[in-house]
Amino acid sequence: xxxxxxxxxxxxxxxxxxxxxxxxxxxxxxxxxxxxxxxxxxxxxxxxxxxxxxxxxxxxxxxxxxxxxxxxxxxxxxxxxxxxxxxxxxxxxxxxxxxxxxxxxxxxxxxxxxxxxxxxxxxxxxxxxxxxxxxxxxxxxxxxxxxxxxxxxxxxxxxxxxxxxxxxxxxxxxxxxxxxxxxxxxxxxxxxxxxxxxxxxxxxxxxxxxxxxxxxxxxxxxxxxxxxxxxxxxxxxxxxxxxxxxxxxxxxxxxxxxxxxxxx
Amino acid sequence: xxxxxxxxxxxxxxxxxxxxxxxxxxxxxxxxxxxxxxxxxxxxxxxxxxxxxxxxxxxxxxxxxxxxxxxxxxxxxxxxxxxxxxxxxxxxxxxxxxxxxxxxxxxxxxxxxxxxxxxxxxxxxxxxxxxxxxxxxxxxxxxxxxxxxxxxxxxxxxxxxxxxxxxxxxxxxxxxxxxxxxxxxxxxxxxxxxxxxxxxxxxxxxxxxxxxxxxxxxxxxxxxxxxxxxxxxxxxxxxxxxxxxxxxxxxxxxxxxxxxxxxxxxxxxxxxxxxxxxxxxxxxxxxxxxxxxxxxxxxxxxxxxxxxxxxxxxxxxxxxxxxxxxxxxxxxxxxxxxxxxxxxxxxxxxxxxx
Numbered sequence: 001x002x003x004x005x006x007x008x009x010x011x012x013x014x015x016x017x018x019x020x021x022x023x024x025x026x027x028x029x030x031x032x033x034x035x036x037x038x039x040x041x042x043x044x045x046x047x048x049x050x051x052x053x054x055x056x057x058x059x060x061x062x063x064x065x066x067x068x069x070x071x072x073x074x075x076x077x078x079x080x081x082x083x084x085x086x087x088x089x090x091x092x093x094x095x096x097x098x099x100x101x102x103x104x105x106x107x108x109x110x111x112x113x114x115x116x117x118x119x120x121x122x123x124x125x126x127x128x129x130x131x132x133x134x135x136x137x138x139x140x141x142x143x144x145x146x147x148x149x150x151x152x153x154x155x156x157x158x159x160x161x162x163x164x165x166x167x168x169x170x171x172x173x174x175x176x177x178x179x180x181x182x183x184x185x186x187x188x189x190x191x192x193x194x195x196x197x198x199x200x201x202x203x204x205x206x207x208x209x210x211x212x213x214x215x216x217x218x219x220x221x222x223x224x225x226x227x228x229x230x231x232x233x234x235x236x237x238x239x240x241x242x243x244x245x246x247x248x249x250x251x252x253x254x255x256x257x258x259x260x261x262x263x264x
Numbered sequence: 265x266x267x268x269x270x271x272x273x274x275x276x277x278x279x280x281x282x283x284x285x286x287x288x289x290x291x292x293x294x295x296x297x298x299x300x301x302x303x304x305x306x307x308x309x310x311x312x313x314x315x316x317x318x319x320x321x322x323x324x325x326x327x328x329x330x331x332x333x334x335x336x337x338x339x340x341x342x343x344x345x346x347x348x349x350x351x352x353x354x355x356x357x358x359x360x361x362x363x364x365x366x367x368x369x370x371x372x373x374x375x376x377x378x379x380x381x382x383x384x385x386x387x388x389x390x391x392x393x394x395x396x397x398x399x400x401x402x403x404x405x406x407x408x409x410x411x412x413x414x415x416x417x418x419x420x421x422x423x424x425x426x427x428x429x430x431x432x433x434x435x436x437x438x439x440x441x442x443x444x445x446x447x448x449x450x451x452x453x454x455x456x457x458x459x460x461x462x463x464x465x466x467x468x469x470x471x472x473x474x475x476x477x478x479x480x481x482x483x484x485x486x487x488x489x490x491x492x493x494x495x496x497x498x499x500x501x502x503x504x505x506x507x508x509x510x511x512x513x514x515x516x517x518x519x520x521x522x523x524x525x526x527x528x529x530x531x532x533x534x535x536x537x538x539x540x541x542x543x544x545x546x547x548x549x550x551x552x553x554x555x556x557x558x559x560x561x562x563x564x565x566x567x568x569x570x571x572x573x574x575x576x577x578x579x580x581x582x583x584x585x586x587x588x589x590x591x592x593x594x595x596x597x598x599x600x601x602x603x604x605x606x607x608x609x610x611x612x613x614x615x616x617x618x
Binding site: 157158161164165166167171175180184 | 336342350362407410
């Protein structure tokens with residue numbers, strides 16, 4: 001019993017080291033921008049002082065928000081409808097939602113450009129059209145995360161009975177979706193949305209082919225190629241951003257429970 | 265004119281017929297139960313009244329209006345589900361007021377109605393609670409209040425007490441009936457629990473395999489079952505295999521002893537038939553000379569609290585009967601010879617053997 005206890009600690013420490021060491025090393029390296037024996041946040045201030053950092057960051061956030069809205073509008077009604085009306089299609093939709101893991105992003109972006117840049121769409125002729133294409137591409141990439149999050153959320157509530165109860169009380173589909181389904185999926189929608197945002201923020205392939213250095217992903221890659229210390233600091237910054245998003249999900253879902261508990 | 269009528273209703277799923285030739289006329293304020301085993305079509309029929317299923321054939325009228333193809337949100341039919349189906353994101357007051365908000369009623373009217381409903385279910389202090397903060401029984405009361413708040417034309421209850429424990433079930437059952445009578449609302453109640461159906465309803469519809477076996481008052485259903493299925497499904501029975509010794513006189517023979525049914529039989533003499541006897545109708549004594557009398561040997565005596573159940577042997581057959589318990593009761597012992605008495609109409613003929 002005691003022996004197994006030691007072994008579990010051993011494997012846990014190994015696991016933690018495996019994840020934490022590279023991070024610590026990257027962080028330590030990012031602090032050495034001012035000179036080998038001088039530690040400081042020079043690389044970080046360089047990154048934050050670069051106007052392109054903020055521009056690309058905000059651009060990707062905007063695209064991320066658009067992707068979230070498009071994904072929510074597509075995935076929530078689809079997953080909901082499958083659950084209450086077409087459960088036999090669930091396997092097929094699940095398979096489709098996994099496709100972005102199988103099809104490389106490069107294939108997807110070439111396909112998108114080939115189909116939508118020419119006649120009759122000409123989407124790449126204008127900035128707006130290109131952004132539409134970018135959001136469409138991101139929405140495909142985000143589908144596995146969004147679908148899974150929404151589907152898990154739907155399985156946690158008795159969707160069919162809630163829908164029928166609302167219908168018998170006179171509610172139409174719009175009311176059911178916005179007053180019953182969306183509020184009860186809040187935590188799932190948040191986690192799906194943050195995962196989507198994290199995907200968009202770090203995405204390189206689609207962004208570099210469609211908008212190039214305008215997006216945060218290609219910008220990070222460029223910095224990585226040209227500026228040694230700044231690339232490490234960017235890696236730490238993006239890591240912290242992702243963690244902050246995860247923390248936000250936790251905080252919001254905890255807040256949900258707390259507000260309910262206060263009503264007791 | 266009936267308030268609710270279901271005429272010639274059929275529901276077919278693929279090749280399976282879930283409901284066939286279902287006909288019933290319900291008066292305003294009547295409490296009707298659909299009783300039957302799982303898969304008999306009772307819930308499907310209820311869902312057709314609610315609008316969640318569309319009949320393959322037939323017509324549903326409420327107050328003279330054809331609602332057969334109306335969507336569920338335009339029917340003004342209240343529904344209570346087995347799983348309560350309270351909206352988890354809303355507190356009790358918001359749940360109860362949901363239908364009224366959907367109907368865009370003024371705020372004052374909504375809050376007044378919510379208060380009335382909370383008083384009706386004896387939960388005035390629960391307005392701000394969330395569903396997860398309440399017991400199953402409390403949740404189901406709120407679900408009932410929510411369904412009633414919209415003043416529906418018909419109230420539908422789909423096995424509302426199945427998920428609750430025995431004591432709460434009994435309590436809530438009485439309350440549902442009291443509220444229904446107070447509001448005078450036409451109600452359909454689906455259950456597989458015969459005690460619920462018999463104790464609550466004005467009339468019971470016994471169903472099996474998608475069709476109606478019998479419609480009648482609880483008294484009629486229990487005492488005068490018209491089909492072998494109703495006889496065996498409702499109440500407890502001892503089934504005996506007997507020989508028809510004189511069909512005209514409704515005379516049966518079992519283990520050399522003769523006894524009689526109430527009506528002449530349609531079976532040929534010497535046919536082996538199954539008959540059933542309810543345990544509470546058999547007694548050890550009677551003053552009525554018209555009662556059947558048979559001799560039997562006591563096999564087991566089981567104390568069940570308010571009643572004592574005695575199983576006896578009649579040749580190779582076994583049957584049981586109940587006597588009420590009292591502190592001075594001296595029940596017979598195993599091996600005792602007893603004389604059983606039962607009226608002629610107690611013999612329910614179930615049909616030939618197999």
